[in-house]
Amino acid sequence: MKLSVTCFLLSPPDRLFYLASAPPDPKKGSCLCSLLIAVSMICSIYFVGSAFVGKQYKERLNAWKLIEAVQKSDECKDRCRPSGSVSLPQGIVNEKSNYKMQPLWGSSLNDDNPQPLASLLAIAVGIKQKEIVDRIITKFPLSDFVVMLFHYDGVVDKWRDLSWSDSAIHVSAVNQTKWWFAKRFLHPDIVAEYNYIFLWDEDLGVENFNPRRYLSIVKEEGLEVSQPALDPARSTIHNPITTRTRNSRAHRKILKLKGNRRCYNNSTLPPCTGWVEMMAPVFSKAAWRCTWYMIQNDLIHAWGLDRKLGHCAQGDWTKNVGVVDAEYVVHLGLSTLGVFNGSEVLLSESEEVDRRPQVRTQSYVEMNIFHKRWEDAVNEDRCWVDPYQQFANQTRY
Structure with a gap:
């Protein structure tokens, strides 16, 4: 009965009735049991091996992804990205412009004859x-x-x-x-x-x-x-x-x-x-x-x-x-500079106010401020080296 049931579970449907109703045969039973054991072992090995190989594959895949991420990180780290463009794909970033006027219509974006640099x-x-x-x-x-x-x-x-x-x-x-x-x-x-x-x-x-x-x-x-x-x-x-x-x-x-x-x-x-x-x-x-x-x-x-x-x-x-x-x-x-008073209507010569002396005075004031800022910047920047500092002691006025 045990053999018959086992064979019932393992046998194809078209042989089900024959095997279940056939008289027991010791030789056939022995072969079928051996086959059952072999199939079970193969299935066990398959499932265990699949789990092991799958685990290894996942670990290897994760390792590859990690290596790829590190390589991508290293590659991206060396990119010089303009400030504010980090959230954009690099190919869409256009860093420069010019004063070339563009027509409102009829323009050709693919210019086969670009003008030389002006x-x-x-x-x-x-x-x-x-x-x-x-x-x-x-x-x-x-x-x-x-x-x-x-x-x-x-x-x-x-x-x-x-x-x-x-x-x-x-x-x-x-x-x-x-x-x-x-x-x-x-x-x-x-x-x-x-x-x-x-x-x-x-x-x-x-x-x-x-x-x-x-x-x-x-x-x-x-x-x-x-x-x-x-x-x-x-x-x-x-x-x-x-x-x-x-x-x-x-x-x-x-x-x-x-x-x-x-x-x-x-x-x-x-x-x-x-x-x-x-x-x-x-x-x-x-x-x-x-x-x-x-x-x-x-x-x-x-x-x-x-x-x-x-x-x-x-x-x-x-x-x-x-x-x-x-x-x-x-x-x-x-x-x-300093003659015009700043209104949109140009004054007549008799109405002009001459502020040129004040403009010149302001120019001197700004010159002194600039020199002071330069000196302060030089003193504060420890990394900066004046390439012409060596000339200062050689120069006579």
Whole structure:
């Protein structure tokens, strides 16, 4: 009966009745019992082995996941992610921008003929210097330069009749300097696509200036910070190093053996070398990134900044900062800031209030504040080493 029941449980359905009703056969019973034992052992081994192998597989899988997570963690740890973009996939992060205008319709996002990298001309302007500014901008081909005007008098619409006006970027803020505008609208990530930044005043004569030839000389000379030389016969000159040297492409230092601030052959500090004036500086994009960080947000006249520009020259400031003689300009020396009172309607000349003396006084105040901040920063930063500190003891004035 036991055999019959066991065989009933193990036998296929079509053999159920036959095996259950068949007379007992000792040999067959022995074979079936042996088969049953073998099957049971196989099943036991299978289930036990499956559990063991499954456990090992899970442990190995977890180990692989851990290794993968560690590798991913190490890989992600080395990523330089812009601040605020951690929650975004890296491929969607666009760190830079520019001033290229886009059409409202009909644009091709896949530009097969992208324009070559341009440079940027940024000028602080007032409507009274409209003719001078027009002559400056006309010298700069729009195929090579993006033009940006900082309107410190609030007048924008009166520029619309000029042929290049609609191609320019116009920014207006009343009674602000170009350094105030530059700190707020020329962030390095915004202008990173431009090779050079021209940050000019509006009172420059450009009859003897060609921007393309100027940049060609700058590149050949390896100048990271530069300015065009000033025509000594027609310019207002505040420092001899900016004076044009005849029969010269560019110069980086001067000799001045009389008067104050004397400069000798071994002088290695500004304003004897490594120095440009602030009315018409030209920066490489690397030098501008450094300079932008140095501009103080609240010191809008930027006096004193010129003596520190060498730290942004991407190397030796006695070599990478210079004045270009072959392409020179005229500095008219117009004092414009402080004359306009800040209203949107331009005053007549008889109604103008001249605040230029107060502007000049404020410039000196800000220069002293900047120098004090520089000294404090140097004393507080234990890790910073001035690469030109060794020159200080060698320099004579």
